[in-house]
Amino acid sequence: MLQTVQKAAQVLRLFTPHQPEWGVTEVAAALEIPKSGAHALLRTLAAEGLLQRTAAGRYRLGWALFELSQTLLDSSALLRAARPVMERLVAGWGETTHLAVLVDGQVLYVEKLQGDRALEIVLSGVGKRLPAHCSGVGKVLLAHQPWEVVLGIVERTGLVSFTPNTIKSVEQLREELERVRQQGFAYDQEEVMVGLCCAAAPIRDESGHVIAAMSLSVPAYRFYPNRQRLTTAIVDAARRVSEELGYYQEDWAWENGKRSRSRSSVPGISVPT
Template identity: 35%
Template sequence: MVSSDGLVRSVDRVVSLLELLGSRRTPMRLIEIAQALEIPKSTAHGLLQTLMAKDLVVRDEAQRYRIGIRLFSLAAAALDMIDLRDLARAPMEDLSGTTGCTCNLAVLDGHQVLYIEKVEDRTSALRLVTQIGTRLPAHATALGKVLVAALPDPELRGWLADHEFVRLTPRTIADADAFARELGKQAEVGYAIDNHEFHSAVTGIAAPVRDHTGATIAALSLSCLEPVDDHELEGLAASVVAAAGAISVALRSSGG
């Protein structure tokens, strides 16, 4: 059935279902999905069965549903069209190798950051649990700060008004005004810092990756598990900015 605005109702429901599952950090039961989407349980079940048949949704042993890995494969294919991950890989490996920290590349997905590439220092005994495809609240990460700051003013105001500023650690910025002030500070220095705001053991430093128009299309970060003092932080920030700049240059040269 096509609505008055030209939308196919069944497709619209599928998209809403996928967005719902993608926004949750834990799998959902059938009844929870039906209630959240305000659709009959039978309709939700039919949609889920179809998506499972296409490997876009998977069901665990507890009869709970989550996004399937095939969705990320499709997203990765779209990203590969501009070779962003391929172009970023070498600078990320250099950055991680010279700093001993984990290097991440991410894009903004609504109110979350979506990790699209990751490089770890293999000589380190410490590991971070984030993986490609991980989504984290944008307000609690350096990556998120960079990406949100790049939004046009009207979108930024709407984002700040709509975002749920959940406190994840004692240092998490938990209100829109304070977050806006933080974005203003990062604009002055050219990078963003997550000072134990997502996890009490992690310091993050991020900088923008820009396309040929100068628009920020992704963010590059270092996540460090070792304590970082102010002097070290400045050096790491300079390295992140330089690596992000190298990726931006490569992207412009490729025509992306």
């Protein structure tokens, strides 16, 4: 039964925006299983509404998945906490803000809000994926993974180069992730798209684990002169979401010769000048 469930999940993962339709023979070849097994899997998933069969006998994703995705979006504590904060960011800056998680070693965008001053960003969008090494949110998410996990991701996906600024070596990636981990935020400086930059910061759950990342994406000519303010804004926004999810760190500070307790959500944050 477990193998059947695994194969069913593998079938669903085959469907992408680049190839939204599959036939029995193609599925059998992709999963290296007999055609009879592929046919049985596709037919069963279609009967449950997870796939739909076309008039040509091929298969597409079914509407039951849309229903399930809406349930996920409506019930997600992360999204409930992040949306109001993202809305305030967009209202204040007029730029685009993203919320992303790490799935299969890639950045998966789970929310995107675009402001009235924002540059159109076609590579990102709710449900879209990008390699993690070249985006601000991706660097944040990778920086809080064990290095062995990061190496495994690089071995599987490589270091795809989008622009001359994209990280091109494992050593360069390691140095960048260490810097991100130490300072508490990350930049994408025209690494995915020439003319586009972003600042990103981690979101933590109540146990302190980094579960997501949030970013502000800004045209390069507006980013560089405002980098300090943008960094402060996104770090504060991510901190607020983390607090909504129950995360905080109590720090001790000395005031007037007495030790007092202060509340700080994300340790190690510094803002460059």
